[in-house]
Amino acid sequence: MSATGSPQQRVAGREIPVRRIADLSHLPSDYSTTPGGSIFSTTPGGSRIYYDRSFLLQCRNSPLTKSPPPNMAKIPGVTVPEGSETKEKSVVEEKKPNPPADPDDQFQMEI
Amino acid sequence: MLAGLTMAASSLQELESIEKLSTDSPQLHRKAISEINYSEETGVPLNTPWTFYLDKSVPGTSAAEYEALLKKLYTVSTVQGFWSVYNNIPTIETLSSRYSYHLMRYERKPMWEDEDNCRGGNWKLKCHKDDTPKVWKELLLAAIGEQLSDCMAQGDEVGGVSCSVRDRDDIVQLWNTRADLADKSTIIQKVQELLPDVVFAAIFYKAFQTHQAFERGKVKTIRE
Numbered sequence: 302m303s304a305t306g307s308p309q310q311r312v313a314g315r316e317i318p319v320r321r322i323a324d325l326s327h328l329p330s331d332y333s334t335t336p337g338g339s340i341f342s343t344t345p346g347g348s349r350i351y352y353d354r355s356f357l358l359q360c361r362n363s364p365l366t367k368s369p370p371p372n373m374a375k376i377p378g379v380t381v382p383e384g385s386e387t388k389e390k391s392v393v394e395e396k397k398p399n400p401p402a403d404p405d406d407q408f409q410m411e412i
Numbered sequence: 413m414l415a416g417l418t419m420a421a422s423s424l425q426e427l428e429s430i431e432k433l434s435t436d437s438p439q440l441h442r443k444a445i446s447e448i449n450y451s452e453e454t455g456v457p458l459n460t461p462w463t464f465y466l467d468k469s470v471p472g473t474s475a476a477e478y479e480a481l482l483k484k485l486y487t488v489s490t491v492q493g494f495w496s497v498y499n500n501i502p503t504i505e506t507l508s509s510r511y512s513y514h515l516m517r518y519e520r521k522p523m524w525e526d527e528d529n530c531r532g533g534n535w536k537l538k539c540h541k542d543d544t545p546k547v548w549k550e551l552l553l554a555a556i557g558e559q560l561s562d563c564m565a566q567g568d569e570v571g572g573v574s575c576s577v578r579d580r581d582d583i584v585q586l587w588n589t590r591a592d593l594a595d596k597s598t599i600i601q602k603v604q605e606l607l608p609d610v611v612f613a614a615i616f617y618k619a620f621q622t623h624q625a626f627e628r629g630k631v632k633t634i635r636e
Binding site: 350358361366367373379 | 454457466468484492493494495497498502508550558559
């Protein structure tokens with residue numbers, strides 16, 4: 302805090318600190334206590350947070366992930382079983398064999 | 413003692429003024445925050461929240477019609493929250509043709525005209541159906557783990573990833589927020605590094621505003 306110059310000058314060139322997480326033990330214990338108090342690391346003074354693939358996969362079988370979030374949107378055929386609420390064609394299809402590849406197919410974007 | 417207090421006060425003010433200056437991260441709607449708070453307090457926080465969407469592509473729809481068909485599934489803010497959605501929705505290979513999943517940063521809509529997307533564009537990668545489940549999962553993990561952010565030029569960011577199921581090959585999309593910086597991104601090399609065994613049949617980038625159907629007038633009005 303003893304640096305000279307206006308706050309703008311001091312803030313301008315600062316890099317976002319980076320913290321890479323490969324294991325839960327690397328997660329700082331004061332993670333959610335950045336000034337301003339949000340859990341997001343984009344708060345001033347917070348660091349961008351990276352997770353590698355293996356850490357993310359380790360979390361996949363946590364008990365918290367066995368059921369959907371209780372307040373997730375209820376969409377028949379997607380987040381809840383197909384019900385009578387909608388007559389719409391199911392989002393999930395019965396598998397058909399793939400159409401044969403056409404070598405002369407021009408790349409057509411269909412979006 | 414008095415001097416000490418004054419000093420503390422002035423450095424606090426200083427700190428606050430610094431915070432104000434550097435608060436340029438996007439703001440979340442209150443609704444989003446309350447949803448996030450609900451079930452994800454105990455998980456490992458993501459760098460930013462991400463929102464799962466589902467849509468069905470109907471050719472020739474306007475932005476407003478598309479928006480009405482778009483279904484928001486959930487906004488996740490923790491790693492566990494991400495998996496609790498991913499593990500409990502149909503896998504990509506079981507979706508019918510013309511459906512798409514999107515995972516968008518914050519609550520941005522997967523629409524060209526969204527105010528955070530409208531200056532951006534996306535890379536489209538044509539993906540063989542056998543590869544789609546793996547490609548989709550790896551890109552989701554790379555996105556939420558912020559493994560792609562080092563590939564983007566300063567000022568640009570990955571705003572979302574999408575996977576669209578089509579009759580023959582599927583289409584994977586990587587959204588960025590600054591079309592003018594897309595040339596400087598090394599995201600495609602990164603994707604190939606993450607998926608060394610996958611050969612994409614085609615890869616190209618397109619800025620949203622260069623689409624004929626881009627609705628200039630729609631920008632800004634999308635957010636509630």
